[in-house]
Amino acid sequence: MSQFSIRARLVFLAILLLAILTVSTLYLTRQVSTGAAALAEEARLVTVLKTANKTAKDFGDLKYWLTDLAVSLLVRSEQNANAARDLLTADLAALAPYDPEGVRAIQAEIGALMDQALKAVDAYTNEQRVVGNALMAQTRSHIQAIDATLAQTVERLEGEAVAKRDAAARDAEAAVRLSLITGILAFLLAAALTAVILRSIIRPLRRLEGAMAAITGGRLDEPLPPAGRDEIGAMTRTLGLLRQSLIEREQLERERRDAEAEAQRAQRRLGEAIETISEGFALYDAEDRLVICNSRYREMYTGLDVEIRPGVTYEAVIRAAAQAGVIPDAADRLDAWLAARLDRHHHPGGAYEQKRSGGRWLKISERATADGGCVGVFTDITELKAREAQLGELVDRLADARDQATQATVAKSSFLANMSHELRTPLNAVIGLAEMLAEDAADQALEEFREPLDRILRAGRHLLALINDVLDLSKIEAGRLDLHDEEVDLAGLVADAVGAAQPLAARNDNRLLVERPADLGAIWADATRLRQIILNLLSNACKFTKAGTVTLAVAREPAAEGDWIRFRVSDTGIGMTAEQLGRLFQEFMQADSSTTRKYGGTGLGLAISQRLAALMGGAITVESEPGVGTSFTVRLPAGGPGSAEASAVFAPTGVADAIRALPHRGADRVLVVDDDATVRDLMRRFLSREGFDVITAESGAEGLVAARTLRPSVITLDVLMPGMDGWSMLEAMKSDPELAAIPVIMVTILDEKQKGFALGASGYLNKPIDRGRLAAILARFRSTASTRRALVVEDDVATREMMRRLLVGEGWEVAEAGNGREALQRLGRERPDLILLDLMMPEMDGFEFLAECRKVPEYSGIPVIIVTAADLTDHDRRRLNGGVEHVLQKAAFEQEDLLAQIRQLVGRYATATAAPERLP
Structure with a gap:
């Protein structure tokens, strides 16, 4: 009981x-x-x-x-x-x-x-x-x-x-x-x-009484009665604790005696140990008196009036050293230097260097002890300082070399940016005029001109492909190539690539085979870049194979970490040696010089394909045997929008439901406000992969609702949005005391295309202009009016003429302007239904023109199609977003910059913004 x-x-x-x-x-x-x-x-x-x-x-x-x-x-x-x-x-x-x-x-x-x-x-x-x-x-x-x-x-x-x-x-x-x-x-x-x-x-009381008598008699090993849950059991447990405390006291007494003996032995060993240290060592107690030191420390203060022995104060030692001229820094200011040195000694803040007489240098590392004392290690770094001086000279020379290399890189990037415009602009005229002449020759049945004009077109398009390869390689090397992932139907992609490669295979009498399962499914990747890789491998196989077989085999490989897609392009062509394989993926190099002479090419295709595959998270491998053939294998992760971004919340058409699905407070939460669904999806995916909790909003109004409800750690905010733009939302937030402290990163311009859209563009075309694509874009702006007016703003006369002829052929009335200023004057005289705008022009470029147009409400509804051959510079971006404290570009090549700043801001503010309780 x-x-x-x-x-x-x-x-x-x-x-x-x-x-x-x-x-x-x-x-x-x-x-x-x-x-x-x-x-x-x-x-x-x-x-x-x-x-x-x-x-x-x-x-x-x-x-x-x-x-x-x-x-x-x-x-x-x-x-x-x-x-x-x-x-x-x-x-x-x-x-x-x-x-x-x-x-x-x-x-x-x-x-x-x-x-x-x-x-x-x-x-x-x-x-x-x-x-x-x-x-x-x-x-x-x-x-x-x-x-x-x-x-x-x-x-x-x-x-x-x-x-x-x-x-x-x-x-x-x-x-x-x-x-x-x-x-x-x-x-x-x-x-x-x-x-x-x-x-x-x-009965238990009698047992407990006996146990108490035994313990008071010194018999600590006497067993205690079993302890129940009643009052007697509590007394038994208390008696047990008493007995245990008596046992522990005896044990502690024995341990104390053993510890005293061990301390004496340890002190002897410590003295022997510090004597073996090559640096000076000294320990001072809380009263700043020397407890122990080694002979190396005493040697550093030889010849002084004070004896270095236990009990001497540190102030006495350094005062004697300063007065003896051992420390040059103390000359002529003994009291000030002594006060500063004692303050550093009493409040050590890390190692520092001290210059001694005779060109000697000491590195002094001091740390406070738990009892208020100080332990110091004094290292002679005279030789190290001499080497440091030599290394400084070497660093200066390396810095000069680095600056020169940086300048060369900047010059290269500037050159490529300029060349992008300078090459594509005349090439646009060549291709455009050749197309117009070819049409005229066909209309007038001038067959003798058809073949030369076709050769001009082929040469121009081949030159365009070379320019694009060089620019792609430059962007990859600079880490500025953007990938736009989406769900890609593999069957359709393979059919498209094979259809494009079929003429290449027929040119060398090759047979093109495709091996793939019926249920191949889809892959999450950049469709354009993936097609570029496959088509490059197929074109190479067709080029180096005569009257043979080129096979494209596609298969899905299940794996524990996720499915992979394998593309294998095999041919029965000339093959390669091991030495040639070693140079295969180097830029501007083919297997050997004879290959270049016989088959042509720049050697960029495989290098770009390998870099693209790596950017997609995969790799390209190659197997080859001379005279037998070559097999290229591309392995890419199948991926999917729900794999890495499972924790993100995407609300492209309304943020209310997503808000209700989330807790109202959370650290590391980012609110992405952007009217562009592509940009929202891109930001959501790469921020989610970095571990952030993401909610998206497509307008400033939705963004304010989300900000007030969720209180995110950081907000990324687009500048130009319909309705409430970024500046209006930012102003509303700063006027709200509850939202004013949330850090905001202004994010704009995904790339040149997105910049044009952000400024109000309704379409985008790269030069040289694809006439079919331009016609398709124009078809979107057809109206029922009998007269449709278009304004072409382009400084290049040939390009203006080509676009004018194309628009006239499509039934448009065309007005022309050589720059933005002329275009504004024409807008004052007549309002067009459509504007085709080049961004890079003299006097007033396309950016300035768009900015001026948006100031006039009557011009804001005119659709604008961007036509350009240039890449944007940092100056362009700063000019667009001047005066904003945090501005990042929405480009894939700047994802790391964006993540770094968001990490920094979240790290700075997440603790402050995340409350320990949940909002009701």
């Missing part, structure tokens, strides 16, 4: 005894109540029996007076008979509840009796004695029936009374016996339980 407390046991005993007493009392009360009820019932029966006897007596009186009336014919007898009848009627009424059937029968007989008796009296009165006697004889049958019924009733009542009396006597005897037995059992149970409870208390 030790699991219960003593109080609980005593309370249980008291409750049990009280329950026994209560049950016994209730039982006796019940038996007494039952006996009382039986006596009451018996009394009732006696009362009814008395009533029955009285009824018999009253009926006897009635019989007597009726007989007397018949004999004497006295009025007095008649009155007595009526009185007896009334008494009999009252008696019968009292007996009716007990025996209603018998009473009704008696009443019926009495009625008949009275009727015949009175008739007999009338007969006797009329001297008709025979009739009277006959009637009186008939009354005897009624009298007998009534007597029999009354006798039966009395007999039954007497039997019931006797039965009730006997049952009550038996119940009383049984109750007495049961009460006696129950009392005895209850007494025995209470006595036994009392003995058990007292034993459960007294």
Whole structure:
């Protein structure tokens, strides 16, 4: 019973005894109540029996007076008979509840009796004695029936009374016996339980008393009684703790003695150890007195007036050294230098260097000890300083070389940016004019001009491909190539690439085969770049194979970390040696010089393909054997928008549902506000891969709702959006005290195309212009009006002429302008339905023109198609976003910059913005 407390046991005993007493009392009360009820019932029966006897007596009186009336014919007898009848009627009424059937029968007989008796009296009165006697004889049958019924009733009542009396006597005897037995059992149970409870208390107390006596006697190994959950168990546990503390005190005493001995040995070993240190070592206590040092430290202060020994203060040592001229920095300013040195000594902040006389240098590393002292290590770095001086000269020379290389890189980037425009602009004129001449030759049936013009077109397009390869390679090397991932249907992509490569295969009589499963599925990648890789490999295979077979095999490879897609391009061509394979992916190099002479090419295709595959998270491998053929294998992750971005929330058409799905506060949460779904998706994907929790909004109004509801750590905000633009949202946030502290990164311009769109462009074309694509874009702006006007803003005359002819051919009226200023003047005279705009122009370029247009509400609705051959410079971006504290470009080549700044801002503000509680 030790699991219960003593109080609980005593309370249980008291409750049990009280329950026994209560049950016994209730039982006796019940038996007494039952006996009382039986006596009451018996009394009732006696009362009814008395009533029955009285009824018999009253009926006897009635019989007597009726007989007397018949004999004497006295009025007095008649009155007595009526009185007896009334008494009999009252008696019968009292007996009716007990025996209603018998009473009704008696009443019926009495009625008949009275009727015949009175008739007999009338007969006797009329001297008709025979009739009277006959009637009186008939009354005897009624009298007998009534007597029999009354006798039966009395007999039954007497039997019931006797039965009730006997049952009550038996119940009383049984109750007495049961009460006696129950009392005895209850007494025995209470006595036994009392003995058990007292034993459960007294016995552990005696054991505990013995254990206490043993412990006080010094026998700490004496076992303790088992500790229960009651008060005695608590005392036992307390006694155990006391014994354990005594044991531990003895153990600590032994350990203290051992520690003192070990400390003495450690002190000797420490002294020996610090003597082996090549640097000077000194330990000062909290009072700045020397505790221990090595001989190397003493050597650093030889020849002073003070002896370096335990107990000397550090101030005395350095004062003596400064006064002796050992420390040149202390000359002529002893007190100031001494105060600064002591302050550094008392508050060490890391290692520092100190110059000594004779050209020596010391590196002093001091740290505060836990007791307020200081430990110092003094290293002679004289030789190191000499090498440092030599290294400084070398670093200066390397810095000069680095600056020269940086300038060369900047010059290269500037050259490529300029060349992008300078090469594509004349090439645009070449291709455009060749196309127009070819159309004119076809219209005029000048067949002798068709073939030369086709050669010009092929050469121009080949030159365009070379320019694009060089620019792609330059962007890859600079880390500025953007990938636009999307879900790509592999079957359609393969069919497209094979269709483009089919003419190349037919040129060398090759057979082009495709091997792929029926359920190839899709891949998440940049469709344009993936097609570029496959088409490059197919074109190479077709170029180096004559009358052979080129096979494109595509398969999906399941893996634990996600599916991979394998593209294998095999040919039966000339093959390559191991040496040639080693140079295969180098820029501007083919397998060997003879290959270049025989087959042509620049050697950029495979290098670009390998770099693109790496950017996509995959790789290209090659197997080849001379004279047998070559196989290129491209392995890319299948990926998917839900793999890395599972934690991101994307709300392109409304942020409310996404807001309700998120907790209202969270650190490392970024709100991306941009009206461009592509930009939102791009930001969402690469920010999610970096572990940020992302919510997107497509307008400033939605952004404000999300900011007020979610309180993100950082907001990336587009500048130009319909409705509420970025500046308006930023102004609204800064005027709201609850949002003003949230850091905002202004993000604009995905690339040149997005910059044009951000400035209000409705389309985008690269030079040289693809006429079919331009026609398709123009088709979007067809109107039902009879006259459609277009304004071509282009500084290159040839390009303007080509676009004018194309627009006229499509049914447009065309106006021309050589720069943005001329275009603004034309807009003042007539409003066009469409503007084709070059970005790079003299006097007023396309950016300035768009900015001026947006200032005039009448011009804001005119669709603008950007036509350019240039890459944007940093100056262009700064000019567009001047005066903004944080501006990043939405380009893939600047993802790391964007992530770095967002990480920095989130790291700076996430702790402050993330509250420990959730908003309701």
